[in-house]
Amino acid sequence: MPKFWRIALQGLLLVLVVGTIALLWHNLTANLQQQSSQTTRLGFDFLREEAKFNIGEAAIPYQPSDSYGRAILVGLLNSLKVIAVGIVLATTLGVTAGIARLSNNWLLQKIALFYVEVLRNIPLLLQLFFWYFAFFLSFPKVEQRLQLPGAIYLTKSGIWLPWLQATSATGTWLICWIIGGVGAGFILYRQRQTLRPWTVLQAGAAIVALSLLALLITHGLPLQFDVPQVIDNFQIQGGLKLSPEFAAITTGLSVYTGTFIAEVVRSGIQAVPRGQWEAAQSLGLSPNVVMGTVIFPQALRTILPPLSNQYLNLAKNSSLAVAVGYPDVYSISDSMNSQTGRPVEAMLVIIVTYLTISLTLSVLINLYNRSVQIVER
Amino acid sequence: MKKIQWKFILAGLLLILPLAGCVTDVPAPSSSSAGTANSQQSRLDTVLKRGKLICGVSGELPGFSFVEPDGKYSGLDVDVCRSIAAALFDNPDAVEFRKLSAKQRFPAVQSGEVDILSRNTTFTVQRNTELNLDFAPVIFYDGQGLMVRKDSTLNTLASLKNRSICVQSGTTTEQNLADQMRQRNIPYTSVVFDDVNITFGAYTEGRCDAITADRSALVSRRSSFQKPDDHIVLPDLLSKEPLAPAVSSGDPRWSNVVKWTIYTLINAEELNIDSKNVTQFATSNDPVVKRFLGGEGNFGKKMGIPNDFAARIIKHVGNYGEVYDRNLGKQTKLKLDRGLNNLWNKGGILYSPPFR
Numbered sequence: 171m172p173k174f175w176r177i178a179l180q181g182l183l184l185v186l187v188v189g190t191i192a193l194l195w196h197n198l199t200a201n202l203q204q205q206s207s208q209t210t211r212l213g214f215d216f217l218r219e220e221a222k223f224n225i226g227e228a229a230i231p232y233q234p235s236d237s238y239g240r241a242i243l244v245g246l247l248n249s250l251k252v253i254a255v256g257i258v259l260a261t262t263l264g265v266t267a268g269i270a271r272l273s274n275n276w277l278l279q280k281i282a283l284f285y286v287e288v289l290r291n292i293p294l295l296l297q298l299f300f301w302y303f304a305f306f307l308s309f310p311k312v313e314q315r316l317q318l319p320g321a322i323y324l325t326k327s328g329i330w331l332p333w334l335q336a337t338s339a340t341g342t343w344l345i346c347w348i349i350g351g352v353g354a355g356f357i358l359y360r361q362r363q364t365l366r367p368w369t370v371l372q373a374g375a376a377i378v379a380l381s382l383l384a385l386l387i388t389h390g391l392p393l394q395f396d397v398p399q400v401i402d403n404f405q406i407q408g409g410l411k412l413s414p415e416f417a418a419i420t421t422g423l424s425v426y427t428g429t430f431i432a433e434v435v436r437s438g439i440q441a442v443p444r445g446q447w448e449a450a451q452s453l454g455l456s457p458n459v460v461m462g463t464v465i466f467p468q469a470l471r472t473i474l475p476p477l478s479n480q481y482l483n484l485a486k487n488s489s490l491a492v493a494v495g496y497p498d499v500y501s502i503s504d505s506m507n508s509q510t511g512r513p514v515e516a517m518l519v520i521i522v523t524y525l526t527i528s529l530t531l532s533v534l535i536n537l538y539n540r541s542v543q544i545v546e547r
Numbered sequence: 548m549k550k551i552q553w554k555f556i557l558a559g560l561l562l563i564l565p566l567a568g569c570v571t572d573v574p575a576p577s578s579s580s581a582g583t584a585n586s587q588q589s590r591l592d593t594v595l596k597r598g599k600l601i602c603g604v605s606g607e608l609p610g611f612s613f614v615e616p617d618g619k620y621s622g623l624d625v626d627v628c629r630s631i632a633a634a635l636f637d638n639p640d641a642v643e644f645r646k647l648s649a650k651q652r653f654p655a656v657q658s659g660e661v662d663i664l665s666r667n668t669t670f671t672v673q674r675n676t677e678l679n680l681d682f683a684p685v686i687f688y689d690g691q692g693l694m695v696r697k698d699s700t701l702n703t704l705a706s707l708k709n710r711s712i713c714v715q716s717g718t719t720t721e722q723n724l725a726d727q728m729r730q731r732n733i734p735y736t737s738v739v740f741d742d743v744n745i746t747f748g749a750y751t752e753g754r755c756d757a758i759t760a761d762r763s764a765l766v767s768r769r770s771s772f773q774k775p776d777d778h779i780v781l782p783d784l785l786s787k788e789p790l791a792p793a794v795s796s797g798d799p800r801w802s803n804v805v806k807w808t809i810y811t812l813i814n815a816e817e818l819n820i821d822s823k824n825v826t827q828f829a830t831s832n833d834p835v836v837k838r839f840l841g842g843e844g845n846f847g848k849k850m851g852i853p854n855d856f857a858a859r860i861i862k863h864v865g866n867y868g869e870v871y872d873r874n875l876g877k878q879t880k881l882k883l884d885r886g887l888n889n890l891w892n893k894g895g896i897l898y899s900p901p902f903r
């Protein structure tokens with residue numbers, strides 16, 4: 171193609187793109203103006219107004235007198251909590267089930283098959299209602315709480331677990347550990363070519379030494395156990411409280427996404443050539459070592475790209491939280507929308523939020539993906 | 548290779564472009580009429596031409612709007628729409644009902660998807676002025692209440708300290724609760740759902756110690772519980788909730804029709820005219836009655852609707868008292884006292900301006 175045409179076509183494309191966006195924008199504002207005369211101007215000033223509604227659970231202090239902006243932030247943190255925990259649980263479940271599906275153990279294989287085929291074919295929303303109503307709300311009330319060994323309480327109002335809590339010494343410990351970690355990293359980096367047990371020991375010693383230093387300074391441990399306690403018949407305090415709403419959305423999302431991850435893992439493992447299995451086995455390696463050090467690392471290259479799709483799905487599906495009453499960012503923006511009558515702004519906030527979450531996730535996974543791919547020289 | 552890519556991109560854009568264009572080209576008939584306050588283009592004309600009314604209701608509240616087992620809608624909110632259909636078409640069934648959740652309702656009127664919102668909606672200044680809705684006269688004076696299990700020790704708002712309360716989002720309820728608790732300095736946990744059935748389901752499953760909503764809604768939903776007697780509505784009143792139908796603002800012809808339909812229901816009760824005796828009243832010599840029923844004067848005609856609209860409404864739907872008794876009164880499961888919703892001369896505050 172001659173150079174002129176290439177440039178002209180680029181220009182035409184640009185005009186088309188800009189033109190389309192401008193038209194859509196014009197439409198939006200024109201329709202808004204028609205619909206509700208003078209009062210509704212697009213704008214985000216209202217985010218500074220008082221939110222006036224309560225939020226059931228918040229990771230940062232929040233009161234109804236705080237702004238809509240802060241309410242959205244609370245919702246965002248709640249969403250991130252679900253997404254983070256969900257990704258860890260779904261991956262664990264999925265990898266286990268995926269490997270189990272290829273197991274020689276008949277029962278294990280059938281259980282994994284049953285899990286994958288049943289749960290990935292039932293709509294997620296139904297599963298969420300199941301977890302919420304038939305599982306987490308079927309626990310007894312706080313008065314008749316169910317206690318498991320180790321101070322775990324199961325109730326309709328939530329689940330309480332013992333948890334680690336920061337102490338006054340946490341800060342000092344953290345600083346020492348960071349210094350120790352950087353030191354250890356430096357030692358390991360310099361000796362990268364000749365990674366001998368000796369260097370690893372040196373690096374370990376750096377961390378231990380700084381831990382001892384921290385102990386000397388603070389006379390305290392970095393974290394302490396926080397055990398839930400029954401205050402009166404109706405209240406449990408302390409420890410880590412998981413609300414039934416959080417438990418339902420996280421369990422539902424993890425179990426559902428886990429089925430898809432299981433399939434991704436299974437196909438990834440099956441894509442590793444048979445020769446690799448045979449070679450590893452003929453070296454006399456035990457089945458666990460074959461899987462752990464020969465097959466899985468190679469399968470990882472095939473697994474990662476579709477796995478990242480599953481993570482993105484999990485992140486976006488977390489917006490179903492509102493169905494089981496969990497105050498995620500979507501639910502908060504919904505409340506905000508109906509109080510302020512600003513559907514377009516609320517929608518934009520949501521779009522930008524999910525786009526940011528999804529793009530960040532994909533960048534992270536892509537970076538990791540690049541690091542495990544074969545580097546061709 | 549490159550060429551093919553280009554073609555795809557161009558084709559895609561060319562597909563989007565007309566789509567973007569056509570939205571602007573065709574002005575939505577409803578919205579343009581809502582914007583201008585002139586009389587040639589009113590929602591009234593749209594409804595008359597269509598031959599039926601499109602009415603937004605909840606459909607989830609027995610006594611206000613509910614789908615009966617035979618598929619028919621019933622309730623106070625429903626009868627308001629039936630009255631308008633009776634006035635316009637002499638046929639109370641010329642209504643198409645649309646079920647709307649709390650958060651769907653306002654966009655549905657604003658966009659013109661429904662002609663009228665008759666869905667236990669509280670008349671507030673924000674909805675009136677910022678959401679651009681015109682409210683018709685109040686058809687039910689309500690207040691927000693709390694419901695708890697009878698066997699719990701909870702009996703006041705204050706006793707709910709540190710307890711959890713279920714509430715539906717997109718309502719005045721959510722905000723009132725926060726206001727009241729903040730004012731009294733009572734910490735509590737709210738559990739917010741967007742669906743009314745899930746909200747009440749979570750309460751009956753024991754997730755929350757209490758549930759809050761308009762009192763009428765609490766009583767209405769309780770009537771369909773398996774064991775209604777196990778639950779009580781606390782005496783605390785959290786707010787005033789005047790429930791009124793609403794239409795998109797800036798269309799006086801249409802909002803007047805809605806307004807005077809409701810006054811017809813009230814005025815008929817004031818004059819003791821009901822669905823059974825309305826035909827006898829039609830021959831009355833009383834000028835007040837004659838004007839009201841369309842035998843004299845031309846109020847209806849000037850509004851652009853049949854002159855005997857009041858007679859039609861009363862004949863097909865009844866007066867306010869009949870409508871109330873049928874849907875919420877003593878013989879129903881709700882058994883709501885008329886209280887404030889009685890006529891002004893019977894201890895309530897319902898009052899119709901004169902038809903003159």
Ligand SMILES: N[C@@H](CCC(=O)N[C@@H](CS)C(=O)NCC(=O)O)C(=O)O
Nearest residue numbers: 605607648649668669718719743764
């Ligand atoms: N009157 C209040 C509350 C109206 C409302 O939506 N109440 C709920 C609580 S029971 C309801 O009727 N929901 C029925 C539905 O979503 O279909 C308002 O206008 O905001």
